[in-house]
Structures are given as structure tokens and as C-alpha cells.
Amino acid sequence: EAGVAQSPRYKIIEKRQSVAFWCNPISGHATLYWYQQILGQGPKLLIQFQNNGVVDDSQLPKDRFSAERLKGVDSTLKIQPAKLEDSAVYLCASSSLLRSLQLFFGSGTQLSVL
Amino acid sequence: KQEVTQIPAALSVPEGENLVLNCSFTDSAIYNLQWFRQDPGKGLTSLLLIQSSQREQTSGRLNASLDKSSGRSTLYIAASQPGDSATYLCAVVAGTALIFGKGTTLSVSS
Numbered sequence: 001e002a003g004v005a006q007s008p009r010y011k012i013i014e015k016r017q018s019v020a021f022w023c024n025p026i027s028g029h030a031t032l033y034w035y036q037q038i039l040g041q042g043p044k045l046l047i048q049f050q051n052n053g054v055v056d057d058s059q060l061p062k063d064r065f066s067a068e069r070l071k072g073v074d075s076t077l078k079i080q081p082a083k084l085e086d087s088a089v090y091l092c093a094s095s096s097l098l099r100s101l102q103l104f105f106g107s108g109t110q111l112s113v114l
Numbered sequence: 115k116q117e118v119t120q121i122p123a124a125l126s127v128p129e130g131e132n133l134v135l136n137c138s139f140t141d142s143a144i145y146n147l148q149w150f151r152q153d154p155g156k157g158l159t160s161l162l163l164i165q166s167s168q169r170e171q172t173s174g175r176l177n178a179s180l181d182k183s184s185g186r187s188t189l190y191i192a193a194s195q196p197g198d199s200a201t202y203l204c205a206v207v208a209g210t211a212l213i214f215g216k217g218t219t220l221s222v223s224s
Binding site for chain 2: 004033040041042043044045048055056091093101102103104105106107108110
């Protein structure tokens, strides 16, 4: 079974630029999560989708961050414009409806904002 | 608001030693608790999941316990090996998502 795929693995941008991350969850997993992990911290939930609907985006900085999951499969997370404090690893995870609290994580995208 | 704390932040032990990692949480109304392993530059790998009705779970050399009333969990690693070197994260389920601690970075020397 293929795992959660994320790209790119690394991204370096200047502040005020925009960036997008892509995630392909495990086939058949209805729930998809985006987490932000700042160095030395635990992951923090940004947004949770079930199919193509948003379940929780209470911690998503909506003035600069956006996410979509149009067909209920792949998802993109965008930051525009980026700030220095957005430097972090962005982790995507997915879970099935049957075992909704067993999350499988991708390897993440490491973002550096200069 | 649920908060998860892990102590110690870092731990160094010689190979073969048994060790305990600690996790505490502020709200005992959790659905389950999970322990994850994170290697540098990698995602998270689930190690053990303890349902709120359970007291412990075991997998190989790993044993995790849960005491909801005191808001504590421990991860016991027996006979540590250099390959166990990683960051270990504790997470509790609150609502529909996981809330993580900051992790304990373990270094096992040969």
C-alpha cells in the first residue's frame, strides 16, 4: 500500500513570496490533515478535510493560508504572502473513516522563508 | 484547552539501558493517546495507540501506559538500541484531531 505522498520535499523562498504544497493521501482515505511543525515543537493542526469538506480550520491563518481538496483526494496548501515565522515542516496525514483516529503521515515539506 | 507536555525534552543513554519517556495532558476527557516516532527529515510513524478504556499497550520492546485520572502516559523502551535514536511524540485525541506534545529527543550510544 502506497503511503501519503507530499511534494516538494524542500522549498526555500523569500518573505512575501507565495508557495504551494501538494499532498496525495493513501487511496480510499476520506480524511486529510495538514499540520505545521516548527522546529522544536510538536505538529499543530492547520486544517482537516473529510472528503472535500472542511471539518476544522480554526487554527489556519486565513489571511495568508489557504487549502483545498477539490475532488476529495489530493490537496494543496498555499501560503501567500509568506512570513519568516512560516518556516516549518508542513506535514500531511490521512485516515480512513473506519479507523478515523489512526493517522498516517507523509514525509513533509520543509519550508525555509528568508 | 488541552495541553500536552513531554519530559524530558532530550535524553541520552548507553545502549542496553531501559528507559521511560513521560507525557502529561491537562484534560482527562480524551478519546485515545498515541505515541509516534519521528526520524530527522521524516514524517511521523505511529508506535502505539491506547484507547481511553485501556491501561496499556505493548509492541515488541515498547510498552505504553495510560492513567487518565492523573493525566499521564509513559512510554517504556526496554534494552535500548542505537536504532531507537529519534524524537518520540505523544499525542491525544481531542475532538477529531490530534494534539501533540513537543517531543523527547532520544539518543542511544553504542
